[in-house]
Amino acid sequence: MQLTVDISMYPLHDNYKDPIRWLIKRLDSYPSVERVTNSLSTQVTGDYDAVMQMLSVEMKAAYEQFGTAVFVCKFLQGEFDLRRRT
Template sequence: MKLTVDISMYPLHDNYKDPIRWLIKRLDSYPGVERVTNSLSTQVSGEFDEVMRMLSIEMKAAYEQFGKAIFVCKFLEGEFDLTRRT
């Protein structure tokens, strides 16, 4: 089963850009997961179990590395064309 997730990270400190860039770079290390980032959020798409495992690992790592942050995620069952422009 495929899963597409729209993720926004809001680090709760002044230097908020570095943690976001750090997370995006780490998301790129998963070869089975496609990633697209725009100015508002990051979308990832791949096999359900792999995407959920990635989110669990990387959200925990972000908390351990940078402390408090808010993650807002929207989940869509299925594969979504992340390159599609409307």
């Protein structure tokens, strides 16, 4: 089963851009998961288990590295064409 997730990370400290860039770079290390980022959020799509495992690992790593942050995620069952413009 395929899964698409829209993720927003809100680090709760003044230097908020560095943790976001750090997370995006780490998401790129998963070759089986496609990622697109815009000014509002990051979307990832891939196999359900691979995406959920990635989110589990990387959200935990972000908390350990940077402390408090809010993650807002929206989940859509299925594969969504992240490159498609409407």
